[in-house]
Amino acid sequence: MINMYVEFEKNIQYKHLYWIVTLLLLIPVVSIANSSTEVHDRPNIVLLVSEDNSVHYMVHFSPGGAKTPNIETLAEAGITFDRAFSNSPVCSVARSAVMNGVYAPRTATHHHRAIEKVTMPEGWEMFPHYLREQGYFTVVNGKKDFNMMEGNVWDEDGNEAHWNSRPNENTPFFYMEQTGPDTHESRLHFNEETFRTQSTVHDPDEVEVFPYFPDTELLRYTHATYLDRHLDIDKKVGQVLTELEKDGLMENTIIIYYGDHGGVLPRSKGYVYESGLHVPLVVYIPEKFKHLSPFKPGSRVKGFVEFVDLGPTILNLAGVGLPAHMDGVPFLGKDVSAEQVNERDETFSYADRFDEKYDMVRALRKGDYKYIRNFHPFYPDGLWNRYRYIQLAYRQWRDAYKDGELNSVQRHFFEERQPEALYDISSDPHETKNLADDPEYAEVLEEMRSRLRLRMRSMPDLGLFPESYLVKNAVQDPLSFAQKNTTRITELSDIADLTLLPYEQVKSDLKLALEADDPLKRYWALISCSVFGEEAEEMIRLAKDLIYDGSPVVRIRAAEFLGIIGDGDPMSILYDIVNTRNNESDVLLALNTMTYLRDHLGYEVNPGSIEPVVDSRQIGWRIEHLGNRE
CATH class of the missing domain: 3.40.720.10 (Alkaline Phosphatase, subunit A)
Incomplete structure (x- = not known):
């Protein structure tokens, strides 16, 4: 029986699929052989x-x-x-x-x-x-x-x-x-x-x-x-x-x-x-x-x-x-x-929350090609993170950006990203030339996109759930949680991937997702709206309804989209979540949005309006930053 698994693992295209087959066949986990x-x-x-x-x-x-x-x-x-x-x-x-x-x-x-x-x-x-x-x-x-x-x-x-x-x-x-x-x-x-x-x-x-x-x-x-x-x-x-x-x-x-x-x-x-x-x-x-x-x-x-x-x-x-x-x-x-x-010739990687900074990025390198999927591309890489910006070189780089002293390659770290990036490591080892929009690489892009999507869905990738949801529902038994939510993860992934298609082609699907019964479908639909930005302006009415949603993470993403569009002041919604939620990850997510809207879109933050009922080191770092103009 062990030999069957070894042979299966050698031949399957994505090695992490075999545990799913094991479960389906109701074969017990292989014991450690003496x-x-x-x-x-x-x-x-x-x-x-x-x-x-x-x-x-x-x-x-x-x-x-x-x-x-x-x-x-x-x-x-x-x-x-x-x-x-x-x-x-x-x-x-x-x-x-x-x-x-x-x-x-x-x-x-x-x-x-x-x-x-x-x-x-x-x-x-x-x-x-x-x-x-x-x-x-x-x-x-x-x-x-x-x-x-x-x-x-x-x-x-x-x-x-x-x-x-x-x-x-x-x-x-x-x-x-x-x-x-x-x-x-x-x-x-x-x-x-x-x-x-x-x-x-x-x-x-x-x-x-x-x-x-x-x-x-x-x-x-x-x-x-x-x-x-x-x-x-x-x-x-x-x-x-x-x-x-x-x-x-x-x-x-x-x-x-x-x-x-x-x-x-x-x-x-x-x-x-x-x-x-x-x-x-x-x-x-x-x-x-x-x-x-x-x-x-x-x-x-x-x-x-x-x-x-x-x-x-x-x-x-x-x-x-x-x-x-x-x-x-x-x-x-x-x-x-x-x-x-x-x-x-293949490696899979991921980046999510780092201390107080939220993001979701997945990457696949196959041979010399590197594909990066940015799920929150409106956040620049250089979004404030306290531990990084203690380093003087980080601060100098950021200041040079603010002073307009950088070329296009040097500016990229502080600017909005694209949902997809494709690099040829052999000719571009520092990943500075994004080939995702180059027609010559369209087939490579499609193949890499498909490979990454299959990786995420077959795992399945629990990063599609907000951290607060995982803390409440998954951390005591992530395997059972993933098994129960396999179909849901695929559906959330589909909504996130709407941003890879032209807006006119997906706007009806986006509207359906915004009106879905599942709050996490609404959550991802709002993130997709933020990616589309002004193209999704017709979704403002639905987004304004969702600032009163029963789910705090949906409210945060609704405020974020409205802030990106420039419709009203999203800060009052974010203050309310920060000051009422007894949940560290929800508060951190709201403060993350607040930081992005202030530092990169010019919104004003009143530090005196931030009085969280829950405290942590990361929350303190965000509040400290929002209290100054760095």
Whole structure:
């Protein structure tokens, strides 16, 4: 029976479909099979994770990057994956996919720092749990940051946790360590005095200025500072390697180094561009276990691997059977061939709420083509987000935009987006030339659109539900919720996709959706109206009725559309929701709209009128921003 699933997974076009078939056939979830491999013959596995660094800052992956001799030495004896991708450009969502082996929108773990952590379906565990069941000593040292309840995963957990705590030297271990926050976004939160007085190891005059940035002294200094931080994480990697060598463990230990997502100059962390997703990944496999890799030492692999594949790969390396619910497919270990891995050419990604900033973006890269679907394209990428704008380079870039000092490529970050974007990464690696409207690429656009739509619907993608709805209805059992709402998700997706067609062609469907009994159909119809903008002016009457809707999220979207159209003052509706709703995500959504309308459309906000009955750090950040004119 297990072999049938393995064969099915190899041949199906979208690997995450097979769990649906499993349920339909009423076949129970595949249990974790006991391997015939003796426990003491299994490799130790060490996972070293750095924060917020894409491939663009390490010379091993990109010209002009920092030299990282310890990581490079590891690669010389190991394998470099040149096309490794995080599924999300922010830590908690990315890490949730790694640990579950499941795409986050399938399990409602797609919002950064979940307002309420998700309870995983019965029988679904983080991958270290399965290692532990099979005799591994599981250890995590440092940051975890997951969006779901952990369950029975770790033998030891904490900043002092170590593999030496295992019961005896014959016990195989899985050890996961955060290499420290040296490359974290916060390391670029220096002040003006630091910028003026502290020098960098890397020469700011020598760094590459990405085409979407203005070429300024501050931007160059920020980039050079970030390259310096890579020297620090390389030292941390070296320290772990030295410890393993000292303990005589190098020839029994598989070592995996990767970055947890991209970053962290502006337009990277939090965004589904390559700068936010394309991560370094190096795997060292000692001679003793070379049979677990189809690649020779020193190889560079061109096949696509993504974060949902990491857990299944580690289980496969350990000789532990794979749970049937995982979306990922191993890229190393038993029964994996180099040809299979190098044929992989697709990765799926997503971005939703990041702290107090709401958005919904899905992306698919296949080969050199990258397709991005912006579900709220009226929001610019540069919508205010407190943590990002602590960085001086962000502020300078925004100020240059306000002062009219940027070219069209540099301005794009602060302007309305298109619902669809298509990029050819081979000729446009920084994703600055949108080909979606180019007739020459019409067939490519249609294919990529169809592939992404199929991905979302077959999961199904729970991002089509407002966060407050998920918190109330889904987080205790996301799988059952998704099964009950499969048809509804397709219907909501259809309404969202009306924006991909000419307005005259869809206006009758839009009107029907605005009048639908389902409040979430009304919700998405209003978002579609906002995308169409003035073209949808004839829907104003219906939108004005919906500002009194029984659903708070519908009221928010009605106010948003009326604000975009310029019909009346939407702020009174938003004040009412902020000041009466005892629900953090509804309040955050209303404040998000308020911020957009003020900062980008010129509406006035009276901070004295904002008196929420619920409080949180993110709500406080929004209110603080609305109280000033930044």
